[in-house]
Amino acid sequence: MQGGATETQITVSENTTQTHINEPIERWIELHFSWAGKSFRLDIADSDRVFDLKAALRDLTKVPAERQKILGLVKGKLPPDQSRIADLRLVPGKKFTLIGTPEGDEIKDPSQLEFLPDVVNDLDVDFTEDLEASNAYMSDQRNIRKVKEATEKLKVNIIYPLRPGKKLLVLDIDYTILDTKPLTSGSLPPAECARPRLHEFLEAIYPYYDICIWSQTSWIWLETKLVELGMIGSNRNYQISFVLDKTCMFTVFTERDGKPWTHSVKALKIIWNHFPQYDASNTIHVDDLSRNFALNPKEGLKIHAFKNAHTAEAMADRELDKLTRYMLHIANVTDFKSLSHKNWKQTLRSLQLP
Numbered sequence: 001m002q003g004g005a006t007e008t009q010i011t012v013s014e015n016t017t018q019t020h021i022n023e024p025i026e027r028w029i030e031l032h033f034s035w036a037g038k039s040f041r042l043d044i045a046d047s048d049r050v051f052d053l054k055a056a057l058r059d060l061t062k063v064p065a066e067r068q069k070i071l072g073l074v075k076g077k078l079p080p081d082q083s084r085i086a087d088l089r090l091v092p093g094k095k096f097t098l099i100g101t102p103e104g105d106e107i108k109d110p111s112q113l114e115f116l117p118d119v120v121n122d123l124d125v126d127f128t129e130d131l132e133a134s135n136a137y138m139s140d141q142r143n144i145r146k147v148k149e150a151t152e153k154l155k156v157n158i159i160y161p162l163r164p165g166k167k168l169l170v171l172d173i174d175y176t177i178l179d180t181k182p183l184t185s186g187s188l189p190p191a192e193c194a195r196p197r198l199h200e201f202l203e204a205i206y207p208y209y210d211i212c213i214w215s216q217t218s219w220i221w222l223e224t225k226l227v228e229l230g231m232i233g234s235n236r237n238y239q240i241s242f243v244l245d246k247t248c249m250f251t252v253f254t255e256r257d258g259k260p261w262t263h264s265v266k267a268l269k270i271i272w273n274h275f276p277q278y279d280a281s282n283t284i285h286v287d288d289l290s291r292n293f294a295l296n297p298k299e300g301l302k303i304h305a306f307k308n309a310h311t312a313e314a315m316a317d318r319e320l321d322k323l324t325r326y327m328l329h330i331a332n333v334t335d336f337k338s339l340s341h342k343n344w345k346q347t348l349r350s351l352q353l354p
């Protein structure tokens with residue numbers, strides 16, 4: 001993610017000098033981890049416990065132990081606190097990802113601008129309908145430069161390795177897979193804010209698509225949402241490969257009904273520049289706001305916004321089942337450029353898929 005690579009070092013145990021001749025020499029392991037878009041270094045002794053590792057992470061990030069999700073350090077679940085670091089058999093230089101909200105950064109007031117959920121679907125323009133407007137965006141010199149700048153600024157933290165030969169799903173969060181409002185206000189538990197069939201959808205498409213989450217929120221809030229929804233750090237049959245936040249978006253300027261109009265975009269070219277194995281032929285971007293597709297109208301699939309979670313109507317929402325059927329239907333298409341996702345529901349109907 002963005003932000004400079006801050007290399008910070010901490011010594012976990014104080015027993016670093018061999019003052020007694022008979023004392024065995026301790027083995028220290030150098031570890032690297034990323035958290036909130038920054039890189040850290042951490043040295044830990046073989047004799048330390050998992051508890052000490054968590055304490056060291058807390059010292060570096062202020063994320064309390066109980067909120068830490070440690071990904072990629074060991075296979076499967078991290079052993080309990082009392083386990084010895086030596087028993088984890090870590091390779092020196094091992095990299096992992098830490099996820100968690102630091103103390104003091106909890107979402108207390110959802111009206112705080114920083115934590116405002118994704119912009120609501122009020123002033124949307126369907127760019128898949130207006131390729132001319134979209135071409136104007138794409139050929140705008142400033143926008144081309146912005147893509148370049150955003151590419152250079154972006155440091156992607158790979159949470160789970162990308163698999164060769166898979167297509168890429170770029171997936172929005174707010175109102176696409178989640179009713180953000182009750183989650184932000186805390187009026188509903190996270191699992192009840194999720195769009196029905198979320199995990200089933202991701203598990204079904206995962207054999208064919210790697211998953212990138214891109215949300216117009218800040219990093220901390222984004223990670224919290226993914227952990228609370230059980231999309232990261234839980235044992236599901238899918239993995240999130242990487243996550244992009246609002247810092248990878250930029251503002252574009254245009255006119256709407258004769259008046260100046262500005263909005264943010266998610267330019268897929270930023271991802272493609274980082275991962276040249278992806279391009280318009282194998283990427284699909286699912287979002288409830290089609291203005292986010294302004295620079296990539298052909299790759300965009302607009303999904304009906306998911307709101308009013310917990311009402312009977314919302315609980316009966318099966319948009320993700322439909323999306324599953326559509327994405328499986330196109331999974332073996334060699335070149336997505338030959339498709340038009342705009343009429344995805346019509347495509348399903350014509351195939352007599354419900």
Ligand SMILES: [Mg+2]
Nearest residue numbers: 118172174175
């Ligand atoms: Mg959204």
